[in-house]
Amino acid sequence: MQFLRNIFDNLRPNFEKGGKFEKYYKGFEAMETFAFTPGHTAHKGAHIRDAIDLKRTMFLVVIALVPSLLFGMWNTGHQYYLSIGELTGLGEGFMEKFIFGAIRVLPIVVVSYAVGLGIEFAIAIKNNHSVNEGYLVSGMLIPLVLPSEIPLWMVAVATAFAVVIGKEVFGGTGMNILNPALTARAFLFFAYPTKMSGNMVWIPQESGVAGVDGYTGETLLSQAYNAPAGSEFGNVAYDAAGQQFGSLADTMWASFWGWIPGSIGETSTFAILLGAAILIFTGIGSWRIMLSFLVGGLTMSLIFNAWGANAFMSVHPLQQLMMGSFMFGMVFMATDPVSAAQTTMGKWIYGFLAGFLGIMIRVFNPAYPEGIMMAILFMNVMAPLIDHYVVEVNINRRLKRAKVAA
């Protein structure tokens, strides 16, 4: 790697003080530290430092997202072929489906990274601060929560909005209040609702290719929402080709593996759980938030089950959790350490409420059968308040101790 080292060493004077491109130094630094972990040594405080840094942390989250991404590519193809009535078997045409999906999905990923990183670099250079690695994850999260039919320019606009309004106005990664990826999704949802909801956005379409009879493109959530009163949703649900799953077990099976319509990376509970395993094992994602989020969602689902006013409320709790963006939100969105609660007790409360409210909004929402995004964004806003009260308890305990001693 000496030749690369030499390139950086030769370029460096241009970017240093007095160099031709002095003001682009932070951009150069970002590239250089990406290629070479710098030889900075500890001068103050501890002389040895843990091997972990933010690059490694963010990289591991991206790794955890890879199963969802790969599955999403295949599923995008699979849903398309189902809708046109070809290669409808799960095992059929693996490569065709994967390649079709990759062609649909990769441009979204590329646009997300290009726009997001472009803005991050520009702002870092302008404000003369280091480029933070946080966007490596946001840039992957944004495509995975979007429908595959989203126009690329919308991805670009949403990404720009998320990076500038969601993050940079607060001072960049570490200072933001809202999860940037969810900010992007929320922006699209409110700005272009027809591209983010309804039946036509989840399944890729090709001009001139007609769908099969009975094809509607409805997601399971939308079916649950529209299920006639008294029907057992799990038994009447159908797939993109209009084929009924037939039983609750089959519906749950499909939801668990994820060969159902939905946002690119959100359909497969299995792929998401693989990611969760990586995050929990490495300690990068908070298992406390995930667990309490799950318990919160389960609690609300059970309350709805007991209430049972309509078919959506009566959906089996596990089915309820495996539909829509619940699992993805739980593992990748709610656990964003910056926008989540930061105290241990706060994490339990935050996760529980996010899951609880997520299912509540999903079922009560009159316009659109999903609420996880709203619930997490709402809890992002509430997280500092939760932390405040948790810390307040500690402060009061200390004051009380002082009084007892005195």
Next chain:
Amino acid sequence: MPKNVRIRKGADIKLVGAAERVKGEAPFPSSFAIKPTDFHGLTPKMVVKEGAEVKAGSVIFFDKDNEHVKFTSPVSGEIAEIVRGEKRKILEVRIVPDQDQKFEQFDVSDLSSAEKVKAALMSSGMWPMLKQRPYDVMANPHLKPKAIFISAFDSAPLGPDYDFILHGQQEAFQKGLDALAKLTDGKVHLTTRGGSAADATFTQAKGVEHNTITGPHPAGNVGIQIHHIDPINKGDIVWTISAQNVALMGKFLLTGKVDLKKTIALAGSEVEKPRYISTWVGASMKSIVEGQITAGDNRIISGNVLTGDKTYMEGYLGFYDDVVTVIPEGNEPQFMGWLAPNFHKFSLSKSYFSWLNPGKKYKLNTNMNGEDRAFVVSGQYEAVIPMDIYPVQLIKSIMTNDLDKMENLGIYEVIPEDLALCEYACTSKINVQSILRDGLDLAKKELG
């Protein structure tokens, strides 16, 4: 009531180069120094000039805020040089020792009251061995602490083993304890490591409260022990002193002579034969490490790897330090270091592979392993601090100069060494110890 504390949070960082329990002699140093910078917040007033002859125990300078607190020479010799830094701040007073050591004789016959003990300790330069919390400064002799705490072990990576160092020094140690007991109306707490037999010097000490604490580093930090045994509340004063300094103090009170010969650990992966050696307070680093360490670019630390001071071959042993650690510098960039498997690196997280081999000892260098960032990851600090305290919130309150918050969040209870593991573990490479030091200085200035 003696307490037996068990802590679970914390971390033992296993390093190559632990000192073997054998004692060698360092050559007699050709130079000594006493450094005002070792005593945080001290403004020294010089008493001697360059060229003056001094004996071991002769006053070199005193504390401008309290003229009775003297700082004395560890050896007899000649003041060779007064090294000054910016704004003529005194950094080091260098002394070239005589071949034959001459000692000042102090009167230690009457130690019947706190005032007499204080007078003896202050005039002889032994007083600064006592440190005070809150704020981590030298003890103020006008105050009366609610308790005095001594930790009988050091749990830091490659920390010295006081059971070995103080073996056979029972008499001096006990004399020191007896004197300390006079300085407080409360208790003198001596805390040993739970689950292992401490040396008789500690177990047979009288007139103290024997506590134990079990668990990983920072169990040996006196701050953690105070927190669990008798925590510092607003307005409380607690004094602490290292176990070896108790014995040095005791030796002085037995003989009336300032004899600062002590045993330190020489440790670290770059030390050829890590072991214990006899040397003196203020000894030149050269006398300790020359010929003992590998060639190459090394970091010489007076103290341990987490809290020690960076020094050089031309430097001197810190006043409070009982260990010198030598590790390699880490100033080589690494290609895609964040991506590489890095089996030689250690991480408390499982993002590297060190979890595969929990018993392995590491040869760590001084590389930061990353760049400074804003706080992103949460929960890391809490995992290594066995205290009922919110370290991240405390550090943030210091960054924003919010004194009320600092007070409420417990700044009285911590000193930089207690949060050193946070600094080690931090993904964002935040210099926790120096931030906390700034906070302590601000709090001391504003709140007194």
